[in-house]
Amino acid sequence: MEHINLKRYIRERMDQVLADEPDEVREAYVQARTEEHREQLDAIVAGLLAKHGLAALRRGRPPRRQRRPAAEAGRLGVSASHRRQCQVMASGSGSGTA
Secondary structure (H helix, E strand, O other): OOOOOOOOHHHHHHHHHHHOHHHHHHHHHHOOHHHHHHHHHHHHHHHHHHHHHHHHHHHOOOOOOOOOOHHHHHOOOOOOOHHHHHHHHHHHHOOOOO
């Protein structure tokens, strides 16, 4: 399990959609990007995993991927292994773990 870091082009598209939304909706998306929000989600997920007997699936905190500078991120493509993993998950034949 890990937090999702949206690509810049997705955030830009999302910002366009959110531009016509009320202030409180836009603020919710801004707050969702903060470290405090991630820590709150970590606590919620840990409680749910323990409640449902899945705590053994969690090995410490979710990994935090380092964000690459935008110029570097634009040059890099998706790896072949990542594409295969996405295809397996989309086909429904994955292991069911996140």
